[in-house]
Structures are given as C-alpha cells and as structure tokens.
Amino acid sequence: MATSRRRLACADCTRRKVKCDKEVPCSNCIKRGNQDACNRDVESSNFGLTQPFEVRDGESTVVEALSRRIAELEAKLNTTGAMRSSMPVLPSPGSRYVPPLASSSSSLAHMDKQIRQGSEIEDAASILEFLAWGRMKNPDHHEAILPKSPARGPPEANGEEHMMSELQVLQLHLPDRRQVYQLVNWHLESLLWYHGSFHAPTFRTQLQEFYDVYNGSILSPGISLQWAALLFSVLTGSLTCANRQIAQSWGFMDTEQDTLSHRWYRGTTTCLYRGEYMAHYSLDSVEAIATLTISAHMIGYSNQQSILLASAIKISQSLGLHRLGPEPTQPSERDFRGRRVWAQLCTQDWFSIPFSESYLIQPLHSNTEKPGNRNDDSAAIIPDSQPTILGYPRYLLDVAYIMPQLQDAVVASNTLYTKYEQVLRYDKQMRALATTHRPHFLSNVQIDPAWPHYVPWARRALAISYSHKICMIHRAFLGLSFTNPAFSVTRRTCIAAAKTILKEHVQAMEEDGPILWIYPAFSIAACIILCLDIFHRTTEEPETSEHRVLIEESIDTLKQYKQSAIAARGVKLLSELLEAVDRSRTNSRKRRAGSPNHQESYASSEKRQRFPDMRKFVRLMWGRDSQPATSSNDESQSADLGNDAAIDPLLRDGTSGDNDELHIDFPGEDLYGTFPLSQAPFDGASTFEHLLFLAGGFGD
Numbered sequence: 110m111a112t113s114r115r116r117l118a119c120a121d122c123t124r125r126k127v128k129c130d131k132e133v134p135c136s137n138c139i140k141r142g143n144q145d146a147c148n149r150d151v152e153s154s155n156f157g158l159t160q161p162f163e164v165r166d167g168e169s170t171v172v173e174a175l176s177r178r179i180a181e182l183e184a185k186l187n188t189t190g191a192m193r194s195s196m197p198v199l200p201s202p203g204s205r206y207v208p209p210l211a212s213s214s215s216s217l218a219h220m221d222k223q224i225r226q227g228s229e230i231e232d233a234a235s236i237l238e239f240l241a242w243g244r245m246k247n248p249d250h251h252e253a254i255l256p257k258s259p260a261r262g263p264p265e266a267n268g269e270e271h272m273m274s275e276l277q278v279l280q281l282h283l284p285d286r287r288q289v290y291q292l293v294n295w296h297l298e299s300l301l302w303y304h305g306s307f308h309a310p311t312f313r314t315q316l317q318e319f320y321d322v323y324n325g326s327i328l329s330p331g332i333s334l335q336w337a338a339l340l341f342s343v344l345t346g347s348l349t350c351a352n353r354q355i356a357q358s359w360g361f362m363d364t365e366q367d368t369l370s371h372r373w374y375r376g377t378t379t380c381l382y383r384g385e386y387m388a389h390y391s392l393d394s395v396e397a398i399a400t401l402t403i404s405a406h407m408i409g410y411s412n413q414q415s416i417l418l419a420s421a422i423k424i425s426q427s428l429g430l431h432r433l434g435p436e437p438t439q440p441s442e443r444d445f446r447g448r449r450v451w452a453q454l455c456t457q458d459w460f461s462i463p464f465s466e467s468y469l470i471q472p473l474h475s476n477t478e479k480p481g482n483r484n485d486d487s488a489a490i491i492p493d494s495q496p497t498i499l500g501y502p503r504y505l506l507d508v509a510y511i512m513p514q515l516q517d518a519v520v521a522s523n524t525l526y527t528k529y530e531q532v533l534r535y536d537k538q539m540r541a542l543a544t545t546h547r548p549h550f551l552s553n554v555q556i557d558p559a560w561p562h563y564v565p566w567a568r569r570a571l572a573i574s575y576s577h578k579i580c581m582i583h584r585a586f587l588g589l590s591f592t593n594p595a596f597s598v599t600r601r602t603c604i605a606a607a608k609t610i611l612k613e614h615v616q617a618m619e620e621d622g623p624i625l626w627i628y629p630a631f632s633i634a635a636c637i638i639l640c641l642d643i644f645h646r647t648t649e650e651p652e653t654s655e656h657r658v659l660i661e662e663s664i665d666t667l668k669q670y671k672q673s674a675i676a677a678r679g680v681k682l683l684s685e686l687l688e689a690v691d692r693s694r695t696n697s698r699k700r701r702a703g704s705p706n707h708q709e710s711y712a713s714s715e716k717r718q719r720f721p722d723m724r725k726f727v728r729l730m731w732g733r734d735s736q737p738a739t740s741s742n743d744e745s746q747s748a749d750l751g752n753d754a755a756i757d758p759l760l761r762d763g764t765s766g767d768n769d770e771l772h773i774d775f776p777g778e779d780l781y782g783t784f785p786l787s788q789a790p791f792d793g794a795s796t797f798e799h800l801l802f803l804a805g806g807f808g809d
Contacts, residue, residue, distance in 0.1 A: 119147045279376045291359045292347040299623050302563045305502035306399035306453045308446045309485050334384030335393040338377045342397040345373040349404035350623040367672045370408050392446050395421045399453045406626040409674030422469050431475035448480040452506050459509040463581050468513050494549035496560050501567045566622040572613045576606040577631040591645040607635035633679035636660045640686045
C-alpha cells in the first residue's frame with residue numbers, strides 16, 4: 110500500500126518551484142533574507158510579500174504601500190474563490206448579463222493538412238474580401254502583392270527638435286475652435302452611439318480645459334499628447350464619416366475633407382508615439398485607438414489599426430480594465446471610462462476572428478461586466494429597452510461574444526459532422542439573440558418621438574452587421590455548401606443574409622446619417638457570396654441573372670463613395686469577378702464545341718464550374734510583374750486543363766452539385782440526426798476568405 114511521504118523541501122521553495130537543499134533554514138531562504146519564515150508547514154508559510162531585495166533609502170514608503178496593496182488584493186482573492194471553469198451561457202430574458210472578458214491567444218480552426226490537401230475550392234472568398242480591408246489572410250500570397258520593406262533612414266541628429274517640428278506641423282493642421290467643437294459635437298451626437306469608446310462628459314470637460322487653460326495648443330507643456338491623440342481620433346472619425354454636405358457646412362471642401370482625414374489619422378498616431386503610449390499607460394491612448402477604428406478601415410489603414418488594437422488590449426490589461434468586476438452603484442470616472450472602452454476592445458477583437466484566425470481576449474480571464482445602460486449626463490441607470498449612447502455597443506458585445514465560443518467549439522471538434530453541428534448550434538444561438546434578447550428600441554417597433562435621432566441608424570447598422578455575422582458563422586462551410594447538398598443550409602442562409610445586407614445598404618445611402626465603414630465593407634462581402642453562387646449555377650437558372658443584377662447595382666452604389674479605400678477596391682474586385690464569370694462561360698462553350706461528343710460534353714459542363722486560381726488572380730488584381738517559379742504540380746495541372754489554360758490562365762476546374770431552392774430555412778433539430786457524413790475537405794471557408802482578403806487591399 111502506498112504511503113504519503115513527508116515533504117522535506119521548505120514551503121517557500123515549494124511555492125517558488127525552485128530546488129531546496131532541505132535544510133531549515135535552507136540556503137535559498139537565507140539568500141533571500143527570509144530565514145525566519147523558512148519551514149515545511151504549508152499552512153504557516155508566508156504567502157504575502159517577502160523582502161527579496163534590500164530596501165534603499167527613500168524606498169521604504171513605496172514598499173510599505175505596495176505591501177498593503179498586495180495584502181488587500183490577496184484578501185479579495187481569498188474571498189472571491191475559484192474562477193468558473195465553464196463557458197457562460199447566453200443571457201436570460203431581462204437579465205443584465207455581461208460576458209466575462211480577458212486576454213489570451215487562441216487559434217480559430219487549424220484544420221488537418223490531409224483534409225486540406227484534397228481541396229477543390231481554393232481559399233478565394235476571404236482572400237478577396239481581406240484585400241479590400243488591407244489585411245493579410247494567406248501568407249503564401251505575400252510575395253505576390255507586398256513590396257519589400259523600405260530601408261530605414263539615418264537617425265535624427267536631434268530627436269527633440271524633430272519631435273517639436275512634427276508637433277508644430279500637427280498644430281497647424283488643427284482647425285479653429287469653432288470647427289473643432291462642430292466636429293466634436295457631431296461625433297458625440299451622431300457617431301458615439303456606434304462605438305461608445307469614451308465617456309462624453311469627461312471628454313467635454315477636457316476639451317474645455319484644453320482651450321481655456323492651454324489656449325488650444327498641443328505644444329503646451331501641461332498637455333498630454335495621449336489626450337491630444339484622442340482629440341485627433343475624434344476629429345478623424347467625424348470628418349471621415351460625415352457626408353459631403355455636412356462637411357461643407359463645417360467649412361471643409363471635398364479635397365480638404367479627404368486630405369485632412371488622412372493627416373488627422375496620422376496625427377493621432379504621431380501623438381501616441383510622441384506621448385510614449387507604450388511606456389506610459391493611460392486610458393487616453395486606449396480610447397484614442399478604439400475610436401480610431403471607425404475611420405481607419407474607411408480610409409485604408411486597416412493593417413496599422415490591427416496592430417494598434419493589439420497594443421491597446423495589452424495596455425488595457427496592464428491598467429486592470431479586464432478585472433473591474435461588477436459595476437458599482439456609483440462608478441468612478443475610471444470605471445465609467447475603462448468599462449466602456451474595454452467592452453469596445455472585446456467587440457473589435459472577437460469580430461476580427463475571421464481575419465486573424467485567433468483572438469487576444471479570452472473571456473474566462475476577465476471579470477469585467479459590460480457598462481450599464483446609463484444616461485451619460487446623469488449617470489442614472491435606464492431600462493435596457495430604452496436607448497442610450499451605450500445601448501447599441503452593449504448589445505453588439507453580446508453578438509460578438511458568440512464568435513470566440515464558436516471558434517473554440519469548432520477547434521475542439523474532430524470531424525466534419527461535429528464541426529458542422531457546432532456551426533448550426535451557434536447559428537441558432539445567434540438567431541435567439543436577435544429575437545428574444547434584442548433590446549426593444551432596436552426591434553422592429555414604432556419609433557418613439559422622444560428617442561434619440563440615431564435610433565433608425567442603429568437599427569440599420571445592426572441589420573447589416575448581424576447579417577454579416579451570420580455569414581461569418583457559416584463561412585467555414587460556405588465553399589462546401591456550393592458542392593455538397595449536406596451543407597445546403599449554409600448556402601441558403603448566406604445568400605439570404607447577403608441579400609439583406611445589400612438591401613439595407615441601399616436604404617442607408619438614402620439616409621442623412623453617418624457613413625459607417627461597415628456599409629461598403631459588408632456589402633462587398635455580400636457580393637462575393639453572390640459571385641460564388643453564380644459560379645456554381647448555370648445561365649438558365651433564374652438566380653444567376655438575379656444575383657448578377659444585385660452585384661452590378663452594388664458596384665454602382667460603391668462608386669458613390671468618394672473617400673473609401675474599401676469601396677474603391679471593392680469596385681475593382683467585383684468587376685474582375687464578373688469578368689471571370691463571363692470568361693468561364695465562354696471557356697465552357699469552347700470546350701463543348703471542341704468535344705467529340707457534343708451532347709455528353711454539354712451535359713457534363715452543366716455540372717462543372719471554373720474558379721479563379723487565387724495566386725494568379727491576386728497578381729492580376731495588383732499588377733505584380735513577378736511570377737513565382739512553376740512547380741511540377743502546377744505543370745501537371747496545366748496539362749490536365751489542356752487548351753483551357755491557354756484560354757484563361759486564371760481559371761481551373763471545380764465540380765458543383767445540385768442546388769436547392771434559395772429561401773431562408775432555419776435548421777431544426779432533425780438536421781442533427783440526418784446530417785450525412787461527407788468526405789469533402791474541410792476548407793470550405795477558403796474560397797470566401799481569399800476573396801475577402803483581396804477586397805481589403807494593401808495600399809494603406
């Protein structure tokens with residue numbers, strides 16, 4: 110019978126996981142000056158602050174303060190208990206649930222290489238949309254589209270003088286006080302409802318002090334450059350999202366609106382770096398970065414913004430924003446500001462999972478509740494059914510929280526059957542969130558005249574964003590849904606969601622509201638889905654002409670954007686895709702005409718479509734002259750294509766299955782029992798993801 114051995118190592122060495130010489134006191138404790146506390150008793154060991162270093166003159170007060178603070182935190186931990194071990198569930202109706210939030214890295218769906226090798230559909234859809242965003246999806250395409258990094262110039266002879274010259278130029282780009290207040294007030298009234306990244310009353314007070322005390326100069330010694338970054342971030346958002354008529358009413362002509370949007374964005378990053386935001390942490394820098402997202406994608410800084418957001422998350426964690434706990438009855442200014450900017454960072458991080466295939470904020474590592482539905486001026490709690498400046502961001506956080514749960518569930522599954530079950534499960538949860546748990550003011554009810562003027566805009570933005578997230582839930586199976594009837598629910602769901610996005614986009618363009626970056630970005634994603642559907646249909650099917658008309662109308666709508674980098678890339682991308690569709694039809698007719706058995710060839714061609722070779726498509730889109738070395742696999746594939754490769758080098762063969770009627774058909778419980786196992790490769794996201802990637806572009 111096994112017996113427990115008496116531990117000989119001392120308690121402190123055991124806790125520190127270091128080798129102990131098993132003497133009392135041991136040599137380690139003697140070196141640390143902790144020989145009096147050295148013992149083998151776990152219960153009596155000192156788990157508080159020890160003296161691992163010699164306290165110098167003048168440091169005793171700091172050490173004592175730190176010791177008291179650590180003791181307080183340890184007492185709280187002892188009373189709090191162990192952290193939950195299971196993922197939280199969706200909120201029940203009427204509850205004020207906020208998902209816990211946190212900071213860890215996790216991958217989206219690392220699929221088995223053997224499964225991926227048999228793919229017949231390349232990762233085209235996401236690649237194309239990602240290019241419109243200016244984001245990288247597949248590292249294999251780096252050399253096809255990215256130029257070499259520019260060489261670093263010589264260091265400045267006098268760094269302080271260079272810094273002052275930059276800030277002096279930036280001061281010259283700041284408009285007069287009247288225009289600054291116009292831009293800020295419009296942001297607070299017409300944009301803050303969308304992101305809720307900062308506390309409006311606090312910012313108004315800071316802006317007043319900026320002009321009354323510091324004469325509106327960012328060069329004043331008492332001005333925080335990180336707060337100046339927040340100011341420029343707010344100004345950039347206003348000028349980017351305002352339509353031409355509103356900008357002109359502020360005194361900004363068309364060319365100046367475009368120019369200043371870019372310069373103010375760069376001014377924000379200049380203030381951040383000159384304010385040493387990565388060394389001196391503050392809420393100002395985090396708020397500036399979170400607010401900057403509303404303009405960054407629109408004017409073509411998606412790559413930079415993704416890095417800034419990652420740094421903002423780490424700064425927020427260092428500031429303890431992920432450990433704020435439940436919201437107090439009387440929140441402090443730090444709680445007001447920190448809670449809402451942390452919620453916005455979580456939303457942005459989790460919605461970026463399709464791009465990064467990972468997320469930085471692990472929900473289980475945070476206990477910060479989302480901010481309450483408060484009136485910004487009075488701080489009074491208002492029922493969730495009533496609109497406030499935080500009503501939309503609070504609900505969008507609940508929507509975003511589904512994405513990391515889906516990622517973890519899919520990664521933990523091992524077969525196509527179980528992976529698709531998870532997709533359907535979270536599709537169902539998303540639909541429940543959109544019906545049972547949606548706030549009253551965001552539902553399809555009559556608008557109360559007393560509600561804020563942005564409520565119709567919030568409903569429109571929610572319809573577009575929600576439909577896009579439905580597509581993101583199904584994106585891993587989108588490509589397979591065109592070729593395997595087992596995934597027909599995904600095909601019908603994504604096409605219906607795409608049509609909803611395009612319809613809402615047209616109506617949004619007719620309103621006098623802010624121009625949000627999600628309008629062109631998600632419309633491009635919707636058009637890509639319809640393009641892929643056309644690739645898998647015959648010309649005789651009515652959906653082919655219907656979807657093409659929708660795409661062409663969307664291209665005309667995207668052309669109306671005057672300063673959107675996403676829209677400009679989207680127009681180019683979608684036009685190329687439609688031309689690829691036309692070329693595929695022409696190639697099919699030529700193939701049939703040259704076939705010995707014309708009838709047999711015609712019948713088989715009706716079930717065959719041709720997809721773009723993404724590597725060549727990327728080079729075509731971005732005009733790269735360099736051609737990678739041709740591998741033996743490429744040569745054999747060209748040989749299999751015969752004359753078709755010469756007709757159109759961008760096209761290759763793919764096989765399509767029969768298509769079901771396209772109508773919304775929400776999955777029922779019987780689908781789980783009847784879902785057939787498939788041998789198709791699990792890279793269904795590939796076509797969609799590559800197209801998304803292309804749509805993003807790289808010309809930041």
